[in-house]
Amino acid sequence: MRDPKLARLADDPWLEPYMGQIQQRAKHIQFVEERLTGGKMSLDEFANGHEYFGLHFRDGKWSFREWAPNATAMYLIGDFTNWQQLDEFALHYGDGHGVWEIELPAETIEHLDLYKLKIYWPGGEGERLPAYCRRAVQDEETHIFSAQVWKPEKQYVWKFKNPAKPVGAPLIYESHVGMAQEEAKIGSYLEYKEKILPRIVEMGYNTIQFMGIMEHPYYGSFGYHVSNFFASSSRFGTPAELKELVDACHEAGLAVIMDLVHSHAVKNEEEGLSRLDGTHYQYFHDGDRGYHEAWDSRCFDYGKPEVLHFLLSNARYWLDEFNFDGYRFDGVTSMLYHHRGLGTSFGDYGNYFDGSCDVDAYAYLALSNKLIHQVRPDAITVAEDVSGMPGLGALVAEGGCGFDYRLAMGAPDCWFKLSNDIPDEEWNMSWLYHELTSHRADEQVISYVESHDQALVGGKTFIFELIDKEMYYNMHLDAQNLVVDRGLALHKMARLATAGAAGHGYLNFMGNEFGHPEWIDFPREGNGWSYQYARRQWNLRDDPSLKFHFLADFDQALMKLIRDHQVIGSGDPTFRLINEADKMIAFERQDLLFVLNFNPTKSFTDYSVDASPGTYKLALNSDAPEFGGHDLVQTDQEYQTFPFNDGENDRNLVNLYIPARCAFILQRMNN
Template identity: 30%
Template sequence: MNDTALEQDIYLFHEGNLRYSYQLLGAHRDRQNGEEGIRFGVWAPNAEQVSVVGPFNDWDGRKHRMERVNDEGLWFAFIPEVDKGMIYKYEILTPHGHLRLKADPYAFSSELRPDTASKVYPLDDYEWKDKEWMKDRQSRNIYESPISIYEVHLGSWKYIEPEVFYNFREYADMLIPYVKEMGYTHIELLPIMEHPFDRSWGYQITGYFAVTSRYGTPDDFKYFVDQCHQQGIGVILDWVPGHFCKDEHGLRRFDGEALYEYANPSKAEKTQWGTLTFDFARNEVQSFLISNAIYWLKEYHLDGLRVDAVASMLYLDFGKEDGEWELNEYGGRENLEAVSFIKKMNEAIFEEVPNCLMMAEESTSWPLVSSPTYIGGLGFNYKWNMGWMNDMLKYMETDPIHRKYHHNLITFSLFYAFSENFVLPISHDEVVHGKKSLLNKMPGDYWQKFANLRAFLAYMYAHPGKKLLFMGGEFGQFDEWKDLEDLDWELLDYDSHAATKRYMEQLHLLYREMPSLWELDHKEEGFFWIDAQNYEQSIVSFVRNGRTSQDQVIVVCNFTPEVYHDYKVGVPKQGSYKEVFSSDAEHFGGSGQINGVGLDTVPVPWQGQDQHITMTIPPLGVSFLKRTSANKEEDHEE
């Protein structure tokens, strides 16, 4: 890096506008005075002295002291004898005269826990082979494409033994064929940044730029993503910019003072989680976080980030009691600095990685989360639909006898379904800490639990919005998620679980082959009710539209165990309809109450439509119907 470029990067870093600060700071191969070595850089404005220490100097801070290059606290050092794989830390002399050993905030790799040193690991040794995927991604319309996400915690998907995990390359060999077989379009990984405590699931981070050593090296993770792309699978990563853990070797009071966190404890403390909030107003922290998002998207070719706990960033009183927080300058509870940062972050990300996915886990009714910043939005392009998730799980947990009293829970989401670009999430948070597994939430006997699960999943895939399902749900895991054990794969030896897995495979096939189920996900013309009012029988019916008249599907859902023969359903077009998918088919474990012959329309108005069909409504079942032929007059008109 020449002096002019270095000065420019330093200026942008302190302005909060250096989008690639990980190229300035951290440990990088360099050549100085004819010698090959590693250049180290760190931001520690309050430090009296900073040294690089490790086995190469017997952890002696007197041997490789860093040079402070400006008043804003950037320190650099060049060490010839250090190369890839060497471990190191920064020894920091605080303003109070204490020596602290800190991991590098910009390290690309770390020691395996419980050890905490950073590792030198240049990122330019891997040769990518996903050019076709990356090229196609540039022109892909993500809004009008099928997106079905398999959410995975690698360490408990499969492991060698408790606390001993497979390598990313081994997971690639096992997980990718499974995801392809199931029919998902994307894998979403719980955070794989370096974290000290397994049971934080990666959400309490110490190394924001470091791939966790639990599963291998940065190159191993690149291989995993590369293989996903070559097999047609996108990769989304959970990302946690809202808070960080307090472990001594991490970011907390990095140079002896509050640096990455707010100095004001009422803003810094996340008492609910025992973590610290980033100081979103500090320019260098903005450069750190924005660079971190871009780093994962660019260096690892990721297709998107799911941004964790956005509400905790937006609200000063999130998870706090009265007296534990302070109003903003306008007397409100919004964290105005965080709002400004989020907008700036998203603007930067979409300029650098235009067609990526930025998905907000935002649990409140904050407006325009997935709208551009130029119209006042936060700038994400997707938002998790937590309202739909809460309503539907509450409804499905209700005994079918009482569901008629809660009918609004399955219809209310359509009042706001097009106010944001939504993902329908059934995530890890809903199947842990005593909440029961998705299957075990379902009421009824053994057969009814599986039938309820199939009906719920069919309704989910028919409802507007992209889809996300946590691992284990696809084959009906009976126990809730056990984060210290792997999934109960032995359940697939039992017919009902094997049939549920087969059901999800076929549901995904249907989903991907029917543009009406995803092409107009975010537009009102993609959906209309046929009948949303039949609360007495807990039956709803609706139409999903694609861009052409042929891409239309009628969906009929029955959330009771009653069978109804000769049931009238209004349809928008004349002709003959075929049941192309039924959650009650016998090979899925259903009762076999299917409509095996064509359903011809009767020219008598019903449910607001000009004609209707008469069909069998299966128990706890969902039917997908497509028109297969029309009368001659309509054929001529079309």
Template identity: 45%
Template sequence: MEEHEDNVSIPEFNNLLQADPNLKRYENDFRRRHDMLRKQVLLLEEAEGGVDQFTRSYRSFGVQRLPDNSLFFKEWAPAAEALFLTGEFNGWDKFSHPYSKKEFGKWELTIPPKSDNSPAVDHRTRLKVVVHTKDGERLYRISPWAKYVTREEKSVIYDWVHWDPPQPYVQIHPRPKKPKSLRIYEAHVGIGSPEPKIASYNNFTHNVLPRIKDLGYNCIQLMAIMEHAYYASFGYQITSFFAASSRYGTPDELKELIDVAHSMGIVVLLDVVHSHASKNTEDGLNAFDGSDSCFFHSPPRGEHTLWDSRLFNYASWEVLRFLLSNLRWWMEEYCFDGFRFDGITSMLYHHHGIGTGFSGDYNEYFGLQVDEESLVYLMLSNHILHSLYPDCITIAEDVSGMPALCRRVEEGGLGFDYRLAMAIPDKWIQILKELKDEEWDMGNIVFTLTNRRYGEKCIAYAESHDQVLI
């Protein structure tokens, strides 16, 4: 029997109401959201053994080397008729290594080691998943869980490259303590050089990090790290969510960059893009199993018309597994200290903010226009991250002004630590472009600088990549 919203308890909801009494009339919305979160956590406990195990699914999906040097492959492709593995290891034979079909759209394959007991697939050799659809098509795909993908110089398509170095980089410096106040240096590794070329992780480590430290920054926010086939997207059309961009170097070189930053007392945040994904099929998530859905809603709900990209189905169990494990992967494997969640306005509302002006009327933040499935995904992400990593930092990019965005989940909020004060850089641009010096309105400037929700921490800034690059 469903629990009525009036009976749902939010442990510290009164704290939120004390900060903003206007939210009292939307109490049922908060209780419904919190109940959705509570039920999701209970389901994870019952079905998966808890959030810790569920969010470590990168240890079972994709490709894993077993203790006996066998290789275990696992994918989720619910609409596929058959799956095969091909690659340099088997001379690109399309049928010699079939996956076995399991429950709930999952497919598994185990390949024993070679005669010399080394793994059947060598480090840095190419692989492909061959998907046979119910319509008889044969598709070549990259595993959604691929840890490393590269592109040949004369090709526009990325290849899945098996990454299993004999001596992987081991980070030695602990994470710095969470700064009381952030001073953020936003950076794009590829443009971190005065030379007309794509710069490297090593260049950033040796030439840029020392300057950042000398300037007094205590936080670096790295954009364009998650692999993106279209370089001009500045990292916002993601094709491989678990792969650090190979344009700048290897995964080990990114790990070294973060390790050196930690040795300088600098925390490192990842600009994470879970609001949408590239429409690429051959080297992206789109149509992985041959269907128009899989990780996404079917069109039209699953398409972002302005970004020309696909939108995740946050109510899908396997999509939750994929995205939550993705956050955990970057925290565990690379030792990032937190995330800037990009473009979450698109997630919060069914209209994605397209053609919508937000006036601050509270009715804009509640009701049928709110996509509560994706909103609860953000609550769940923050709940898990802050439970597992108390010093984890999460920043929200939202243009709408959603109330309680940066209030704790226990209070009924979404759980972010900070929100970007996005009106401030726009105000400086307007002043510099449109006004003479003597026309500056100090009252208006002060209003813009202080226009924030009570009790929610903001990050003020003069400019970011939005102002510089776009």
């Protein structure tokens, strides 16, 4: 939910030349909503297409409806017709708005029956999966997908309530069910519940983000080429098993969000929405605008009421049916701009108001956020946007999109550029601090060192960027290696700096808290269909003879401190120090003082740092022996501030000994 302390769009003087456009966007959002609801219903009442379309068993009979305005004939085919086209399973043209429908007796269709649509259109025909189908399964031999009837005798009964919005701020553990297991295989919902969920609880995160939940035909797409928007991926198990996993997360007090992919859709025709009724433009733009060259996928037409009905209903469905607590909206930048954000640096405000914004997509995002928070006031919505579009986190009534958070995508770019391209002694502390703390006054951001994006094939995890091949030879406790020492130190410091300076939330991708090596690569023809890199090597973290557990233990201690002191979400950091020559940064949050020495070679004695007056103790030390450090600082000592006048200001300083490549968190004991 939006922080009431956030600024309004009108408070930004740089937006003054564009307020006319912002007000026009607000009017367009209102126009689209009135167009959809007709002023006769609420938005959440409108967003119930999943209860009207698709296959349903009600009042002792089956009903099925599909929107296909270009179709000339339509049949249900499946196990119940012996996959033959039969007249008694022909759909009838219904309300004159492109809707086809049929009613069938109860005994006609059974639980687990497979089925499809046989659709005819001018000049062609094809078999299709229904747009609103709630389950799709793949044949192990032919690899062909079919819709599957899901009507078990016993419906899943929810045991636990959705938790309240995380206290303080969301600490998000981004994860993928299929690649969560140690074994080289596709993991399941129940395996995740049994083996992975307890780890997340122990590590201290309060929110889980699931990728790849919506059904997708190609596993290697990571779940981002969605074919069946209302079907949970059958690779990982049944709908009931997904509900059991979500329920278990709620039992543990964790909020659960999922990736909502409404930015594009798979171009596959038999499994997906593309050419469902024979046209390219039913759900998508026609021509070049309907195709995303960089992603090889189809782009929705957000100006069509029927498309908005489909997408808004989808946003509601996962909250209603599976008790999710919100969404990370994928690919928002691609949605917002006609140029998809490709080749644009967004160097000034003019890039947001130069006519490139897709105002229909903007309106959809605003209405989706409005809907989600109507249905679930405590829901969490996160925008994956690299452009920094003003208004993403602002109120819809002000012309904003109403997102709770935006991913701070500049932070990982900064960390990887520093580690890859710039010698340690030349790191720019001002740039780093800016990237860790920068955000618009009207939005909240989720900060992170690395998500799944940084480690996809062609890239590496942050620890692998730092240590590379030495990870294979020098991660044993008795190994002495300067490259490994540097990598471990900077890995801890990056997480401490990012989480400590985070304004509103923090995210970590599964396994990266313990320095998962290498990269992520799903089974594909190019790697011999191997699962070698589509899994998580938990044994590395659990082996006491290896150094990985130092990073995991440090992350766990950091998350506990961040959570216990409600550091994130407590306002912006109080700046205390940047020294470019010494490579030092210091800032305060609540009663904690963060001090980081990024100097690769110099330790400092009696180093003066501005601080709130009081007595401090060491709360967390990245160089502590339990975290694989060199144990150069006495743990039980106290630090007392002293007054100082620099000739212009009265200040309070604390003197510290801080080793090279070391970070402290000091806790103030009295005010």
